[in-house]
Amino acid sequence: MNHTSTTVRVGATQPCALPFAGMGAIAAQPFFKPITRRALLAAVNTAAKGLGLRSSNLVVLDALLSFLACRDPQTQSERPITPLTLLTVYASNDRLCQRAKGLTDRQLRRHFDKLESLGLITRRDSNNGKRFPIKEGGRVIGAYGIDLSPLLSRAEEIVNLAQKHEAEQQELRGLKARIGKLISVCVDLSLPAHVTERLAGVRNILRRATTSITEIRSLLHWLQGLVAPVNQTQERPATIESTPEPTPCPRSIPNKTTATDGQNVRHIERHKSESQKNVSSEIKRWSDLKSISAFFPNEPQTQEACLSIIWSLGQMLRINEKTVADGLAKIGIFSMLVRLNAISEKSAEIVSADRYLRSSFQASSW
Structure with missing residues (x-):
């Protein structure tokens, strides 16, 4: 007795008949944006808690994804998973257990139950319970086995969930x-x-x-x-809002640091306009930035390292990225570090660090 199932091929406008009912077929797979196995697994790993997954479940998903045909036959380079990739894994339980770090057959079946209950896989069993591919014209068009279509159809949702989780972790x-x-x-x-x-x-x-x-x-x-x-x-230390000290004579500030002064902030370049402003005349060493050096005790040795610290501080203080970028363009790296240090010292008093920093750009002297 012949069993048929009618569906629509990916990109097709007319329905076509599948040769066997219940199998996972390329023609029946949902459309989704191409994504690499590594990117997908990283997103699932980050969003695992929100998806209800445990670390052992991730091991099984990794094993299943490893059987997808995503390697270029000529170069052996990794290719993204697309709607035209067969998403039904027909590897045996023995092979899956080997790739799942030695799980037993019983443990593997429990994980399948869990993943299916979470809507990440679908089991497509043949009449005799075996997994095998279905070929047409010499190429595989479908298979009986573990169908990963539900996971891939939710790939974009999972990536967005992972990004949201990462943003929350940074905050x-x-x-x-x-x-x-x-x-x-x-x-x-x-x-x-x-x-x-x-x-x-x-x-x-x-x-x-x-x-x-x-x-x-x-x-x-x-x-x-x-x-x-x-x-x-209590009496407060001098900060952004305190009366600025007289601008020191440029000649009194050495342009070069000596080799004996190992703690000087050598790699923090001053902005050209800073010579006309009262910018941190008291900052001679990295340790003088007391609040920043408490979080980042190692003195940055390159300009890139200074910028990395500035962006990290901006996130910690919930300062808009555009405000940080504008500040770097207007006052330079050195002054940004000084102002962020002052803001972090008064974080308990400042309602909006972003607005506070932006208003300081307008100050004639600082």
């Missing part, structure tokens, strides 16, 4: 850095016993993998509230 790192600085300030304060007890548990909260970004923001707001009254009553 978390920045928030945790700000909280760490505020905790060091709170240690020197005379606080009630219940506040001190809660403060002692903050570091444990930061270490938890399940701590949400909302909880981190709440902790930051609480710590800023503890520090703010002290900042209002």
